[in-house]
Amino acid sequence: MSGSMSGAARHQSVFDGWTARLFAGDRRALARAITAVENETTEAPAVLAAIHPRLGRARIVGFTGAPGAGKSTLVNAYIKELRRRGRTVGVVAVDPSSPISGGAILGDRIRMADHAGDPGVFVRSLAARGHLGGLSRTAARVIDVMDAAGRDYVVVETVGTGQSEVEIADLAHTKVVVCAPGLGDGIQAVKAGILEIADVLVVNKGDLPLAAAAANQLTEAARLNAGGTRPVPVLTTVATTGEGVAALAEAVEAHLAEGGGPRMAPLQRARRLVAALAAQRLKRRLAEAADPRLDALCQSALRGEIGFDEAAARALELLAGGGR
Ligand SMILES: Nc1nc2c(ncn2[C@@H]2O[C@H](COP(=O)(O)OP(=O)(O)OP(=O)(O)O)[C@@H](O)[C@H]2O)c(=O)[nH]1
Ligand SMILES: [Mg+2]
Numbered sequence: 227m228s229g230s231m232s233g234a235a236r237h238q239s240v241f242d243g244w245t246a247r248l249f250a251g252d253r254r255a256l257a258r259a260i261t262a263v264e265n266e267t268t269e270a271p272a273v274l275a276a277i278h279p280r281l282g283r284a285r286i287v288g289f290t291g292a293p294g295a296g297k298s299t300l301v302n303a304y305i306k307e308l309r310r311r312g313r314t315v316g317v318v319a320v321d322p323s324s325p326i327s328g329g330a331i332l333g334d335r336i337r338m339a340d341h342a343g344d345p346g347v348f349v350r351s352l353a354a355r356g357h358l359g360g361l362s363r364t365a366a367r368v369i370d371v372m373d374a375a376g377r378d379y380v381v382v383e384t385v386g387t388g389q390s391e392v393e394i395a396d397l398a399h400t401k402v403v404v405c406a407p408g409l410g411d412g413i414q415a416v417k418a419g420i421l422e423i424a425d426v427l428v429v430n431k432g433d434l435p436l437a438a439a440a441a442n443q444l445t446e447a448a449r450l451n452a453g454g455t456r457p458v459p460v461l462t463t464v465a466t467t468g469e470g471v472a473a474l475a476e477a478v479e480a481h482l483a484e485g486g487g488p489r490m491a492p493l494q495r496a497r498r499l500v501a502a503l504a505a506q507r508l509k510r511r512l513a514e515a516a517d518p519r520l521d522a523l524c525q526s527a528l529r530g531e532i533g534f535d536e537a538a539a540r541a542l543e544l545l546a547g548g549g550r
Contacts, residue, residue: 277374284373288398299465316372407436432462
């Protein structure tokens with residue numbers, strides 16, 4: 227068949243052409259690859275296979291925190307700092323709460339529009355998917371595409387409200403938790419388990435009156451929580467002016483250099499994601515199971531005949547063995 231390629235071969239060579247552009251940093255190829263994995267089009271498996279050998283180079287930095295704490299504004303300022311340092315950036319803004327084109331995503335677009343026209347910055351917003359774990363899976367893949375496309379940093383913004391959706395920020399090497407005065411003082415932070423997940427704590431809106439008090443409370447809470455080990459750094463920023471953002475970038479670098487670092491294997495990330503999704507499934511199955519044996523187990527635990535831990539272990543056995 228000299229001279230004419232078969233359909234499949236032609237398809238493959240077209241595909242090779244645009245993945246080559248993807249790896250060369252072409253924005254349109256990047257947009258196309260992201261759309262493929264986001265919408266799980268017929269091209270998606272080929273994209274995932276093509277990017278696989280190239281994963282694990284980007285530094286992934288997650289920003290999470292209460293709604294309105296200033297995450298998007300801070301991410302915007304952080305991007306500016308990374309660009310000043312000559313780094314290329316991919317941004318994944320996740321809004322688990324709003325179905326499609328929610329106000330927050332629109333807001334993110336506007337706030338990050340500072341970088342419109344800068345080829346070194348690529349922003350993609352993701353909205354919630356209808357099915358369980360869909361958003362985290364999509365986010366993980368979009369991060370991977372940006373990583374494979376050679377972005378030095380991938381910045382992920384998520385609202386941390388303890389919703390049941392897998393915490394997407396878990397996919398990051400370094401997690402920045404953003405608080406604002408009045409929203410997240412020390413005691414609230416401890417209650418919300420913020421100290422356990424944060425690698426860097428930020429009190430944003432440092433220009434507001436209660437910021438210094440909030441920073442003091444958080445610093446003290448972090449010190450107590452560390453129990454003699456080195457506490458999580460607490461920084462104050464004014465995202466709207468960029469004040470404190472260079473120090474934030476330094477704190478992120480310090481954490482990356484410490485270990486969680488850029489070489490945390492994609493496999494490890496995948497493992498975390500699969501474990502979290504499996505836990506969600508189990509939880510749902512246990513909650514929905516109408517199995518009298520399960521009730522009997524709970525009764526036994528209530529009566530103190532077996533421990534709750536033992537009941538949990540047997541419940542898992544029931545699910546595994548019961549064919550349900
Ligand atoms: N005074 C002050 N206002 C700020 C600062 N940073 C952000 N803001 C304002 O706080 C509001 C919320 O900022 P966003 O960046 O949208 O906050 P967010 O955490 O991304 O919000 P969601 O994505 O909706 O959860 C906006 O009106 C910002 O202009 C700051 O450092 N100081
Ligand atoms: Mg935002």
